[in-house]
Amino acid sequence: MTAVLQVVSEGGAGDLPEYPFGVEDRLDSHFFVPWERRRWLNSGMRLRGTAECRALYLDLIWISYDQSPVGTLPDDTAMLAKLLMVDHEHFCGLIRHDFGPLHNWSRCATKDGEVRLYHPMVLRTLTEALARREDHRAKSEAASMQKRLQRLRIMLANYNKELAENDAAVSWIDEWLQRQGVAKRTATQVERALGAWSNHMFDLGQKGRHS
Structure with a gap:
């Protein structure tokens, strides 16, 4: 499965890229996500962002996995501040930093035409997770079919x-x-x-x- 952001031109979405996953794509059993430790340790966000910005940045990543569509955030600073449980004005000040809480988050259009935020790293981990889930489902269905056919053979015999x-x-x-x-x-x-x-x-x- 390859998730690709496409440019759309509908309604208020303008020419924003279209987010590849919809509300029907869920990871309800996805209790953990792989994290590239060395990439994070050497990233500009970690090396140049303040401790507070780094903490809120990571919080927003984990929050996005429980949003709909999965992996996105509301394009609303007041809502984001509420999700982070921080003062709205203070949050608005932090996101003006070069390495603020919304570093590398960009606006996108969902399949329903809503404008939200997405992060390329989060999108990549989701793409890999959903691909693994589909692969597991296909293998399970194939195994179930083989067992079903075997039972049928025994009855037909x-x-x-x-x-x-x-x-x-x-x-x-x-x-x-x-x-x-x-x-x-x-x-x-x-x-x-x-x-x-x-x-x-x-x-x-x-x-x-x-x-």
Whole structure:
């Protein structure tokens, strides 16, 4: 998965880049994020920002992971000051620093047309996390399918061992059962599926004779 910011020109968003993730993209189980320690230790923000600005800067990064869309912040200094639990006027003074709490945060347009703030480093960690989640989901689904097919083969072997070894037949019967919305594959359901398979093969034979 590659997240790419695109330039948009809609409504009040002007020519701001469009944030690639929407409100539907969540990381509810993402309780930690990888942190490039050496990059942070040698960054301009850490070396040149004041202790207070560095603390608020890091706070805003962690806060952004619980925002919607994930990884963004409100484009509102009053709201940000409230989230940080600091005085608004004081916060506005801090963000005027070259290495203030909003260092490297930029405005973007969300898919819903809202203007918010994003940070390229946060976006990168999110892109990697969501890619890993999708990869894990794909592997889990593949493993579940293999287990389901194996159980089906065992049930089919009780009726026809040769059919149970036919990959095409097993896949077709599996798909038929899924289309029927069969949650629990009982002997009765499998027998119905076998009947449907027989009808399917008969229809193919009839078409072959007339072609």
